[in-house]
Amino acid sequence: MRIPLTRMQTDYFIKGCGASAMAFVDVMLRETNATFTIVDRRAAPGGHWNDAYPFVRLHQPSVSYGVPSRALGHARKDSAGLNQGLYELASGIEVADYYHQLMRDTFLPSGRVRYYPVNEVLSDEYSRGASFVSLLSGERQHVEIHKKFVDATMLNTEIPLTHSLKFEVAAGVACIPPNDLVRVAPQHRRFTVLGAGKTAIDSVLWLLTHGVAPDAITWVLPRDSWLLNRAYFQPGEENFELAAGALANQTEIAASAKSLDELCERMEAKEIWLRLDTTVWPTMIHGATVTHAELQQLRRVGRVIRKQHVRRLEQLCMILTNDAIATHPNELYVDCTASALGGNVNDRRPVFSSGVIRLQMVRQFQPTFSAAFIGHVEAAVADETEKRKLTQVAPMTDTVQDWAAMMVASLTNQGNWSADKDLVDWLANCRLDLFTGQIKSVKAADTAKVALLTRMREYAGAAVRNLHRLAQAGA
Numbered sequence: 400m401r402i403p404l405t406r407m408q409t410d411y412f413i414k415g416c417g418a419s420a421m422a423f424v425d426v427m428l429r430e431t432n433a434t435f436t437i438v439d440r441r442a443a444p445g446g447h448w449n450d451a452y453p454f455v456r457l458h459q460p461s462v463s464y465g466v467p468s469r470a471l472g473h474a475r476k477d478s479a480g481l482n483q484g485l486y487e488l489a490s491g492i493e494v495a496d497y498y499h500q501l502m503r504d505t506f507l508p509s510g511r512v513r514y515y516p517v518n519e520v521l522s523d524e525y526s527r528g529a530s531f532v533s534l535l536s537g538e539r540q541h542v543e544i545h546k547k548f549v550d551a552t553m554l555n556t557e558i559p560l561t562h563s564l565k566f567e568v569a570a571g572v573a574c575i576p577p578n579d580l581v582r583v584a585p586q587h588r589r590f591t592v593l594g595a596g597k598t599a600i601d602s603v604l605w606l607l608t609h610g611v612a613p614d615a616i617t618w619v620l621p622r623d624s625w626l627l628n629r630a631y632f633q634p635g636e637e638n639f640e641l642a643a644g645a646l647a648n649q650t651e652i653a654a655s656a657k658s659l660d661e662l663c664e665r666m667e668a669k670e671i672w673l674r675l676d677t678t679v680w681p682t683m684i685h686g687a688t689v690t691h692a693e694l695q696q697l698r699r700v701g702r703v704i705r706k707q708h709v710r711r712l713e714q715l716c717m718i719l720t721n722d723a724i725a726t727h728p729n730e731l732y733v734d735c736t737a738s739a740l741g742g743n744v745n746d747r748r749p750v751f752s753s754g755v756i757r758l759q760m761v762r763q764f765q766p767t768f769s770a771a772f773i774g775h776v777e778a779a780v781a782d783e784t785e786k787r788k789l790t791q792v793a794p795m796t797d798t799v800q801d802w803a804a805m806m807v808a809s810l811t812n813q814g815n816w817s818a819d820k821d822l823v824d825w826l827a828n829c830r831l832d833l834f835t836g837q838i839k840s841v842k843a844a845d846t847a848k849v850a851l852l853t854r855m856r857e858y859a860g861a862a863v864r865n866l867h868r869l870a871q872a873g874a
Contacts, residue, residue, distance in 0.1 A: 405540040409436040409513070412529045412544045414520045415551035417446020418465070419758040419770035421498055421506075422831075423549065425466035426774030428509055436542050438515045438531045445498035450560045451491035452577040454605045458597060458688045459764075460486035460833075462634050464494070467771050467830045469505070471497050481604065481692040486633055515540075547777075549756045553746065554766050554795075559598060562737035567711040574712055574732040577602045584609075587731035591617040591717065593709055594735030595624055597687040600697065602733050607696050614701035617726075619719070621708050623681040625663065625672045625799065629688035634833045640847060642834065645671050647854040653806060654861035659799045659869050679705065684802050685795070686764040709736075750790040751776075751783055759792045763809045768831040769793075775825055789815055789822070803870040810863050 411427065413420050416439035424435055443449050457464055461472030472489050482488055489497070506512040521530040521539070528543045559576035568574045575583055577598060584590070590611060592602050599618070606616055631645035648669045656662035663681075666672040673689060674681050675697055689697075704724065711718040717726050750759050750773055760769040773790055780786050793808040794801075816822045826835035841848045 405538065406543070407436070407513075407540065408434075408543045408545065410434045410544075410546045411436070411549055412542050412547075413437045413549040413551055414529075415439055415446065415555075416441065416444045416502075416514065416516070417551060417555070418448070418498070418767050419446075419554050420549070420551035421445070421501060422466045422767040422770035423551065423756075423758055423774040424506065424512065425468050425501070426771045427778055428506070428511065429468060430775060430778035432511075433546065434511045434513075436513045436515070438518045438520055438529075440517065440519055440534065442516050443495070443499055444502040444514070444516075445495045447556055447558050448491055448495040448498065450558055450578075451495070452559070452598070452601070453491070453581050454577075455491040455598075455601060456488040457494065458488065458629070459632060460634055461489040461493075462486060463765075463831055463833050464489065464767055465497060465831070466501060466767065469497070469501055470830065481608070481690055481696065482629070483692070485629060485690065486635070544754075547754055547756050549758065551758045551770075553757050553759050557737035559734050559737045564734065565736060566709045568732075569711070569713045571714060572712045572732065573730070574734055576734055577605075580605065580733055583731060584611075587729050589615050589617075589727035589730045590733065591619065591726065591730055592733045592735060593619045594737075595620045595622050595683065596685055596735065598737070599733075599735035600687060600689070600693075602735055603700060604693060604696055607699060612701075613699040616700050617702045617704065617724075618700050619704045619707065619709060619717075620675075621706065622683045623675055623679045623705065624687065625666075625674060625681045625684040626694070627686060627688040628670050628673050629690050631671055632688060632833075636837065639834075639837050640851065643838075643848065643851040643855070645669070646834075647851045647858075650810075650855050650858040650862050653803075653866050654858040654864075656865065656869065658872075659803065662803070662869065663799060676703075682799075683797060684799055685797070747792050747794060749787050750792065751786040759790075759794065760805075761790045761793055761808070761812050763793055763805055764795075765831070768829070771829065771831055772826075779821070779825075789819075800870055803866040807863055807866045807870065810859055810866075814859060814863075 410433035413435060416437050421444060427433055441449055462474050465471040472487050475487055476485060477483050477487055502514060517534050518531045519534055521532055528541055529548060530539060530541045532539045560578045580602060590606055592599050603618060631642055633642060649671055652662060652665045656665060673694055707719040707721055709719060712732055715726055717724045748757055750757050756777060758770045758773060760766055761772060762769055776786050776789055791808040791812050793805045796802045796805050826832045827839045838852060
């Protein structure tokens with residue numbers, strides 16, 4: 400039986416219902432009278448948070464994540480654990496529930512949001528509207544778009560639960576995503592963690608903090624990473640000079656480093672960047688943050704295998720790129736090899752183009768802030784050329800060269816925002832912006848704070864020029 404096509408109308412059609420989509424709609428609901436149709440393959444809002452492993456946490460303070468209109472967490476500091484003394488990091492369960500409540504209690508009751516979970520957008524042809532189909536019933540619907548199509552899938556990330564393995568696993572070998580670690584770990588006494596990113600770090604820390612002996616853990620680390628010192632990315636008036644000091648140091652280094660290697664060395668000397676092993680030069684930077692306490696734990700791992708990828712897991716043997724490693728009969732492999740970048744690291748398509756908004760990052764490592772800001776620009780700025788000027792893409796990074804290019808866009812955007820009083824006022828009142836409000840409130844009598852801000856401003860232009868040179872030289 401042929402299922403009839405249902406037709407409807409909307410101002411904004413949004414593909415995806417992850418964190419970026421929610422931040423964009425949250426701002427637009429408050430700053431416009433527009434209507435929204437949201438279509439997503441998942442069964443609940445929140446994107447990949449619905450598939451996250453049970454011990455995942457944000458690696459930035461909860462107060463800087465989510466949507467502007469709704470607080471996440473309690474704005475308190477952890478009194479114990481590896482994040483002790485720093486602002487709390489929401490768990491994956493908290494974040495997923497946050498988005499579920501936002502849809503139920505705010506978006507849908509507004510009467511201006513239609514939400515279609517377990518549906519798939521059928522075409523990237525937007526000029527005549529958009530069509531989508533239910534993944535369960537097969538019902539097809541077409542939406543006439545009055546204003547714009549919003550692609551909220553640009554910042555999609557691969558996660559272990561749903562990605563495809565890039566290596567072979569022999570029958571009978573226990574290889575699991577970290578989602579199953581809590582349940583399966585008690586049946587094993589030896590563990591091998593595969594991967595170099597935040598998920599691998601979280602898995603290693605979970606094993607160590609739950610009593611697994613360091614010598615019982617093997618870590619296959621294809622690339623070492625530069626890690627961000629979480630202590631320098633803290634909100635609150637009490638942290639202003641520490642955070643602003645780190646930003647001032649970073650800007651000065653970016654303005655004067657003669658090479659990417661020198662930039663890394665100086666960032667490490669100021670402890671803005673950290674690394675697992677000071678004798679191993681990292682080649683990756685994905686924006687993961689750690690504390691010194693976490694780093695001390697990670698350095699306890701009994702065996703670290705570097706610069707190799709897994710090719711095949713066999714009974715009693717792990718086949719690597721250039722080696723074969725004997726393993727324990729009771730070995731549990733934890734697959735953390737999914738790419739956090741989701742393949743979009745080189746996608747620099749503009750945020751604003753004809754009839755389309757692509758939710759990209761416009762500030763370094765800040766996806767939800769970026770989406771909220773884009774929502775405000777769409778609501779408040781009429782000229783399309785000006786919109787593009789304010790939203791240069793600062794994409795996710797893989798290498799230090801990528802980081803330099805990302806910072807060029809991020810610093811350029813910040814300079815353009817600072818020249819617009821209305822934007823500065825909006826940023827100062829945006830929950831997701833950690834520092835603009837504090838910067839705006841600095842008094843001339845606060846000489847120490849003024850000196851830090853002066854350093855940042857003095858070096859900002861040179862930093863953009865030098866980082867552009869470094870990024871091009873490394874190409």
